[in-house]
Amino acid sequence: MAKELIMTGCRAAAEGAKAAEVEVICSFPIRPYTAIMMELAKMVADGELNAEFIHGEGEHAQLSVVLGAAASGARAYTGSSGVGVTYAMEIYSPMAGGRYPAQMAIADRTLDPPGDFGSEHTDAMCTRDQGWLLGWADSPQEVYDNTLINYRVGEDHRVMLPQMVCQEGYFVSHIPDKVILGDQSQVKKFLPPYRPIGPLSTTKPVSHGPQIRPDQGAPMDAMRAAVFLDVPKVIEEATADFNRIFGRNYDPFVDQYKLADAEIAFFVMGAHANTCRKAVDRLRKQGVKAGMARLRWVRPWPTHQLANALGHVKAIGVVETSTSYGGAMRGGNLIHELRASLYDLDQRPLVTSFMAGLGGETIWPADFDYMAKVLTEMVKEKKTKRYVYWIGM
Amino acid sequence: MQAFNYKFQQLEPLKSFKRVPVPEMYVPGHRTCAGCGPALNYRLVAKAAGKETIFIGPTGCMYVANSSYLCTPYAVSWIHAQITNGGAVASGIEAAFKVAARKGRNTGVFPNIIVMAGDGGSVDIGLQAMSGMMYRNHKVLFICYDNESYANTGIQTSPTTPYGAKTTFTPPGKEIPEGKVLFPKDPPQLVIGGHPAVKYVATTTIAHPLDLMNKVRKALSQPGPTFLHMLATCPKGWLFPEHLTKEMARLAVETGMWTLYEWENGTYKYTNVPKKYKPVNEYMKHQGRFAHLKPEHIAKMQAFVDEKIKNVKQAIAVAAPVPTARQKA
Incomplete structure (x- = not known):
């Protein structure tokens, strides 16, 4: 049964991740997204979620951990805010170029200097050209919904891209609002299990990420760009399915x-x-x-x-x-x-x-x-x- | 969390060369330099680990020279990691296989997960990720194949480059005649000193192949994180003839420049301890990277090594070497 509750955007993101049955979670504290990880840590501690909860040693490690997990066939989840988002900068392109569809929750925040806890889109916007899916929600409800929609789109074999699911720090992340949580049968109908392509395995050996010659670079860049020609169609399908199954009314774009x-x-x-x-x-x-x-x-x-x-x-x-x-x-x-x-x-x-x-x-x-x-x-x-x-x- | 019985591998020691597995897991077809120490090192590690293995390869020589043009020499699964994050990528892989085992998706044996990192990817830019992995108790073997420089980028100094070595970032000159003035980090001591989850650490070289393979197998048979420090000599970076690759590693041990030991649950066990150490110059004189040094510099290196090997016979930890500040000889 779908449940209607009052919760913050952070709680809604964690509920979305739980509904998606994420398997590897990697945390590092930074305000304001931290509350998402606090919620997930409790869910894992209480046995509500069968996942590995890993304390990353920084945002760079968070991204690296979920990259390894997604490459090995696990649905992986992480997140950050502000300068944490930019500290991880090296890993965005390898994640997208390696086609590892893990998800990163952002409760956005200004970049330094000076230190400021306030919301700003600048942090995640810095990553916009690295090949990730990226978008903002306007409410805790949409945070929950986008978490599921993004996994569905990102893990689609026509897409296979990591996703950044953003919400504004405090305005959404910390202000409670009405959220309808889907029934798990609705979630199952909407979001199939993650099916990795060529994951690391001992039975079918694969090599991920070998070097190339410069003349092999342009075709690969073109392929990465071409994926984004297909993504809109997948978003339209996923949004239509989501609206139908969960009774919402989103315009896809x-x-x-x-x-x-x-x-x-x-x-x-x-x-x-x-x-x-x-x-x-x-x-x-x-x-x-x-x-x-x-x-x-x-x-x-x-x-x-x-x-x-x-x-x-x-x-x-x-x-x-x-x-x-x-x-x-x-x-x-x-x-x-x-x-x-x-x-x-x-x-x-x-x-x-x-x-x-x-x-x-x-x-x-x-x-x-x-x-x-x-x-x-x-x-x-x-x-x-x-x-x-x-x-x- | 409920205890779950993961099917970790137990690899028996290889009693002699006759018992060494025939199949190669690191096969020909790469572009490493003639006489490459790290390539030989990789081959021995892969052979010892066997088929049920996943390698994580942070950027370095063993990325760039092994995986050129979309080809790789690995007969097992391998993934490139950034030079920064070998330990973290390995953590994610290990976690994914743990969840898969718990959920019944993967019912086979738990893979050997091995990070094969250079000195930079281990104890310089990769230190944070390596330390995080070890602290969190992931079942991962982290290997530092130490060629004592950033060799792939054209021989720049790393934290394990020896005192007095010429690199392109430590050129000897009128003001700084030694070239490198700093003394190196001690990777195994970094691991042992601060990572209580690590129960097994060992050092080895490519001149001791059976020793190397057995240390790999012993490390992989532990239930938690382990660390191996391997001397992988580098003709191009150290400026010695290609046919001396193994000889240099052997001389490193005979002069005390390198010590072979195992550290297991707090106890040191040294092996291949020479009855009488050769002077360090027996090792240094073959290598162009030390050719500019004056007798007083070599004496300084000898004093450093003497301090290092002082306690070896008592099988206690190597003493921390003293001089690090920039100073004229």
């Missing part, structure tokens, strides 16, 4: 809110969408035709889905919660890819960005009102005056 007739739109990621929806409602009451698009996957980037969802809007404000110092627009990362996605449209929306929620700051309803004002002026003047506005200075 872009969560659209009042976009159909919108003139201005906010482009957001994660739980800031919850404030944004209320702001859209309020703006609508004031006669502003506002809407919202929430990105569910950063990798694969849903290029065409975004063009379809946002092409008709007159002005878009990208709400950036990560930094791209010195980047093309001198602000965050998302605006680059969104503008690229819209480039081939005959009629391109105007696009600017708002640096908001950095350092773990709340993005307030009033901030969205200000953004709406900027976007409305852009529509009126038919011009993008600035590429980036810093909110909360």
Whole structure:
């Protein structure tokens, strides 16, 4: 029987991992994701989960342990936050290039300096070009759901890629909300057991990761890139199955809110969408035709889905919660890819960005009102005056 | 957690060369240098371990020269690890096989899981992962094949490069005539000193093949983590003729530059202890890496070795060598 409970995002991630019957877990403490591992440690200690719980000696080791486990046929799970995510940087490419579909839970956090516990997308965004699946949830419920959806997509033989399941530190990881936990029969129906391809074995010897010649590099890179052409289809299938089996209503790629007739739109990621929806409602009451698009996957980037969802809007404000110092627009990362996605449209929306929620700051309803004002002026003047506005200075 | 009876392997000692298994698990077809010590080392380890084995190969000579062009010389399963994380990748593999055994997915014998790491991948950049694996009591044999340098990258100093050796990062010059001024780390003592889960540690060389293979088999028959330190001589890095590969390892033991011992549950047992040690220069004079040294430098090396072998006959731990600070001779 499905159960409805009140829990934090961290607990929801652990419940997702437990439902997926993960077999090798590797921990290392760093706030705020730590609570996920605390929950799993207790589940293993209480005999609710038959898994090896390994205390890694750092995030680099965490990734290495789950790489070895996934290469040997175990469903493996780890996680991190902030500078922990970047400490493990060496291992992201070997994980993805070796096609080891382990999962990493992220409760995001700023990078140093200075030390700050606050949420920011910057940590996991740093890994976006290493070949992992990557996306943010907007609630504990979606964290639980994404944990299962990501294993299903990542372990699909057309994909075989590691997955980064992100939630915002504190906003989602530590604020309890309603979560419906699936019945184990639903989970079994949705998520088949992990079937590794050519795992390490004593009966069928294999070699994983030999050296290549430089001229063998380009075809391999092309293969890694080509996988991402197939991933969207697998995500669509998995999301449709998930919606059917668990009774949810996810759009596979872009969560659209009042976009159909919108003139201005906010482009957001994660739980800031919850404030944004209320702001859209309020703006609508004031006669502003506002809407919202929430990105569910950063990798694969849903290029065409975004063009379809946002092409008709007159002005878009990208709400950036990560930094791209010195980047093309001198602000965050998302605006680059969104503008690229819209480039081939005959009629391109105007696009600017708002640096908001950095350092773990709340993005307030009033901030969205200000953004709406900027976007409305852009529509009126038919011009993008600035590429980036810093909110909360 | 409920105790579970994993089917760990027990490998009988090889009484003589006649008993050595014929099948090769490390086969021809690699690109190692002529006279390569580590390649010979690998072959002996693989032969001793046998078919039911999984190797973890952190980056180093034995990655780059063995697995070129998508080909590998392993007749058993092998996985590349980064130079940083051999111990951690091995931990994950071991954990996966434990869960698989508990869940009845893998009913055969538990594989020998062996990390074959160079000195850098063991006690320099790989130290953290090795130590973590040992602390957590994984059933993994960690082997340091020690060619006393980062050889694959063009002979740079590592923490096991001897005092006075010329490497491309420790070139001798007017200001620093010795080349390398630091004295090396002591890998087995690093393991023994701080890892209570490790019950068996031994040293060996490629000039003592039966000894080497039996130490591998004994280590693999322990229920927990083990460590072997193997001298794998390197003609290219040490600058000696290729046909002297075994001879250099033998001389290392005869001069006291290397000691052969087993450490089991707190007890040391030394073997191949010479009746009378040869002077260290008998070993050093064959190697171009020491050719620039002056008599006072060789005397300093002799004093270091004398201190090291002082207690060997009493079968107690080697004394920690003293001088490490940069100083002119």
